[in-house]
Amino acid sequence: MLGRRRVLSVFITALFLLSSTPMIGAQDDDSSYVRAESLVVVVHDNVTHDSEAYTQGLEFYQGRLFESTGLYGYSTLREVNLSSGSVIRSVDLNASQFGEGMTFVDDEIIQLTWQEGIAFRYQMETFDVVANYTYEGEGWGLVYDGHQLIMSNRTDVLTLRNASTFEIEGTLNVTLNGSPISKINEMEIWGGMLLANVYQTDEIVGIDLNSGVVILHIDASGLRPQGAGVMNGIAFDSSTQSLWITGKQWPIMYNVTFIEPEVPSEPEPEVESPSSAEETFVYSNVLLAIMLATVVILLAMNLKDGGRNPPDEGALE
Numbered sequence: 001m002l003g004r005r006r007v008l009s010v011f012i013t014a015l016f017l018l019s020s021t022p023m024i025g026a027q028d029d030d031s032s033y034v035r036a037e038s039l040v041v042v043v044h045d046n047v048t049h050d051s052e053a054y055t056q057g058l059e060f061y062q063g064r065l066f067e068s069t070g071l072y073g074y075s076t077l078r079e080v081n082l083s084s085g086s087v088i089r090s091v092d093l094n095a096s097q098f099g100e101g102m103t104f105v106d107d108e109i110i111q112l113t114w115q116e117g118i119a120f121r122y123q124m125e126t127f128d129v130v131a132n133y134t135y136e137g138e139g140w141g142l143v144y145d146g147h148q149l150i151m152s153n154r155t156d157v158l159t160l161r162n163a164s165t166f167e168i169e170g171t172l173n174v175t176l177n178g179s180p181i182s183k184i185n186e187m188e189i190w191g192g193m194l195l196a197n198v199y200q201t202d203e204i205v206g207i208d209l210n211s212g213v214v215i216l217h218i219d220a221s222g223l224r225p226q227g228a229g230v231m232n233g234i235a236f237d238s239s240t241q242s243l244w245i246t247g248k249q250w251p252i253m254y255n256v257t258f259i260e261p262e263v264p265s266e267p268e269p270e271v272e273s274p275s276s277a278e279e280t281f282v283y284s285n286v287l288l289a290i291m292l293a294t295v296v297i298l299l300a301m302n303l304k305d306g307g308r309n310p311p312d313e314g315a316l317e
Helices: 002-023 276-304
Strands: 037-048 055-061 064-069 076-080 087-092 099-105 108-113 118-123 129-134 142-144 148-151 157-162 168-173 184-190 193-198 203-207 214-219 231-237 242-247 252-259
Touching: 055 184, 055 242, 064 099, 064 108, 064 231, 076 099, 099 148, 099 184, 108 142, 142 184, 148 168, 184 203, 184 231, 193 214, 193 231
Parallel strands: 037 214, 055 099, 055 231, 099 142
Antiparallel strands: 037 252, 055 064, 064 076, 076 087, 099 108, 108 118, 118 129, 142 148, 148 157, 157 168, 184 193, 193 203, 203 214, 231 242, 242 252
């Protein structure tokens, strides 16, 4: 009786291992986060840009181009001729103020400063200051999505502000492939998402406005002119449906689009071999099948012989 129980136990164990084998080496590799789509820049046109302009903010308004520039003693808010790059009109900031990002809210402009904690609100046609606001921390990029102001401050957390009062209404954490991404700089609303330069890189990211997840990761390498500063400046001209990028002290501004990178084709192998996971799966099944067959044979032999240790028939008489 004891022998039969042992054989039965082995039999049940083998069945359990066989049923669970498909899980071995077959774990789903899908991540719990959204992986950003990788794109590259394609240049369609270019225009002259002021090579002395330390670009901090760039934006079109009804086909007219406006720019905020930085550096102490050189910071300005200006309107620029797109075709020639010449400055149409400009207003200087105080020499103790470092200009940063800017954006439009209707026909008014809001411009940040870097470490001074002051934002200026201008009337677009006159550049007269109609209000100013204070804030804590650094000011980097600024954009208006039609409902709220979105402000970056060097960290991975964007601040959502009231477009009328500049009061904080919320925050948005930015992640790339599951990890926080900081140094979000100049920004633009494009195609329902937030485009942003990543400071000191040749990267542009497309951020989902609801989740903060980077859904586009764009490689803009190769555009920076020799001797120029880092890329910073993205502006979408809705009047021509064109997207423009430039950088700090760049002598040129590019009209671009984004496409998927070309992947070089690889020669197909002569003999297609199964993956390691498939090999492990098949190998495990074969072993378990042999074990199961062995157990069944032993059980059948055991039953035929009346058990491994049958009782002494003479003792029962």
